[in-house]
Amino acid sequence: MPARSRDTILVINAGSSSIKFYLYDIGAQRELTPVLGGQLDGIGTQHPRLRVRDGDGQPVLERQIAPRHASDVNDAQEVVGTWLSGHLNGSPIAIGHRVVHGGTAFSAPVLVDDQVLEQLRALNSLAPLHQANNLAPIQVIRERRPELPQVACFDTAFHRSHSALADRYALPEQLYQEGVRRYGFHGLSYEYVAQRLRRALPDIAPGRVIAAHLGSGVSACAMVNGKSVDSTMGFTALEGLPMGTRPGRLDPGIVLWLMERGMSHDEIQHFLYHECGLKGLSGIGNDMRELQASDDPAAVMALDYFAWRVAEGMIGLGCAMNGIDAIVFTAGIGENSPDIRARIASYWEWLGIRIDPERNRHNGPRISADDSKIGVYVVRTNEELVIAQHTLDLVRPA
Ligand code: ADP
Numbered sequence: 001m002p003a004r005s006r007d008t009i010l011v012i013n014a015g016s017s018s019i020k021f022y023l024y025d026i027g028a029q030r031e032l033t034p035v036l037g038g039q040l041d042g043i044g045t046q047h048p049r050l051r052v053r054d055g056d057g058q059p060v061l062e063r064q065i066a067p068r069h070a071s072d073v074n075d076a077q078e079v080v081g082t083w084l085s086g087h088l089n090g091s092p093i094a095i096g097h098r099v100v101h102g103g104t105a106f107s108a109p110v111l112v113d114d115q116v117l118e119q120l121r122a123l124n125s126l127a128p129l130h131q132a133n134n135l136a137p138i139q140v141i142r143e144r145r146p147e148l149p150q151v152a153c154f155d156t157a158f159h160r161s162h163s164a165l166a167d168r169y170a171l172p173e174q175l176y177q178e179g180v181r182r183y184g185f186h187g188l189s190y191e192y193v194a195q196r197l198r199r200a201l202p203d204i205a206p207g208r209v210i211a212a213h214l215g216s217g218v219s220a221c222a223m224v225n226g227k228s229v230d231s232t233m234g235f236t237a238l239e240g241l242p243m244g245t246r247p248g249r250l251d252p253g254i255v256l257w258l259m260e261r262g263m264s265h266d267e268i269q270h271f272l273y274h275e276c277g278l279k280g281l282s283g284i285g286n287d288m289r290e291l292q293a294s295d296d297p298a299a300v301m302a303l304d305y306f307a308w309r310v311a312e313g314m315i316g317l318g319c320a321m322n323g324i325d326a327i328v329f330t331a332g333i334g335e336n337s338p339d340i341r342a343r344i345a346s347y348w349e350w351l352g353i354r355i356d357p358e359r360n361r362h363n364g365p366r367i368s369a370d371d372s373k374i375g376v377y378v379v380r381t382n383e384e385l386v387i388a389q390h391t392l393d394l395v396r397p398a
Contacts (some may be wrong), residue, residue: 010092011384014133017043022384032388043076073133094149096391100130102154109153109390129273151391158187161227184231186213188383194226196379207325210317215331218243222317230320232313241313244286247276278302288333311347330381
């Protein structure tokens with residue numbers, strides 16, 4: 001690896017099945033340039049793999065990891081940490097982390113100390129798929145390198161611009177006061193999309209935009225002038241649109257029914273976070289590409305359900321803005337699947353929305369036809385860059 005003279009920021013995104021890491025050079029004008037990106041995926045499976053690429057996307061390393069060394073995120077972070085300490089040219093000036101839930105206390109990125117860590121741990125049950133995994137590397141790095149600044153960046157923070165009404169459920173006030181609110185998630189992704197629109201599509205950025213993050217998790221966000229006014233996700237990342245392994249909208253009566261059948265809290269939690277969505281509907285898996293390649297009727301039905309309910313949920317956000325000026329797709333499915341985008345948009349023809357097949361096939365940026373009443377776009381998200389920017393701003397204010 002070449003010697004580096006500049007300061008760097010490390011970004012860590014630790015999830016239940018993968019740990020992703022990115023290193024950014026800090027330029028003279030505070031511009032952040034990726035110099036390294038990697039991920040250890042397949043945590044908890046028989047085939048964990050560590051892959052690293054340089055700043056140009058060229059492979060640096062691809063290695064199978066023994067399953068016993070990546071049985072959970074705690075093991076896996078040792079593998080990643082050992083590789084990083086052997087290959088980084090000096091210490092980063094700070095580490096930025098993706099943390100899913102900031103609760104009511106955190107509406108902006110924060111420097112982590114013991115008290116902050118404690119407050120964030122108290123939110124674990126609100127994001128059982130993510131929060132504990134997000135916090136695991138923060139804890140270990142604090143123990144080993146207490147002098148190294150660490151910044152937590154929240155998926156909920158971007159949505160704190162919601163009105164009190166948008167944050168409500170139709171529940172008694174007491175529960176709202178206790179924090180039972182519609183927090184919204186994927187905020188780091190939407191923040192990047194808003195930033196990107198300002199730079200690349202300045203005519204659209206000030207308007208009323210519905211952005212849809214269609215990845216493993218799936219949600220949509222209503223933004224006015226780059227500020228979130230509503231989200232399909234709520235108290236936890238279960239609500240809203242169908243996802244890879246989560247159902248999205250669900251009659252709470254179903255949860256009661258499962259309880260009556262004798263399922264415990266932990267069983268229901270596992271079921272809702274890991275066994276539903278595309279995986280549950282298809283009985284095959286949660287990977288969109290796998291389902292698209294299958295002619296199994298259950299896979300076909302899973303895609304039909306996905307397209308319909310995503311289309312419905314996205315367009316419903318228009319009520320929060322009294323109209324829609326533009327629609328943006330992002331994340332793994334949103335950026336890469338012309339077929340799913342076209343299927344979703346087919347539910348909007350009554351609104352005069354038309355997709356141009358050729359533009360769609362090329363993944364945009366504009367995929368709508370010239371005569372479409374509303375412009376439809378694809379924007380590649382970059383949550384890591386947003387985390388790196390926030391981290392730099394906190395540890396070295398401009
Ligand atoms: P995460 O980062 O949360 O794991 P991603 O944003 O990477 O999620 O999205 C993962 C999803 O994107 C998977 O369902 C995957 O199948 C889907 N995906 C990635 N590339 C494509 C593609 N070319 N066509 C269809 N789906 C794709």
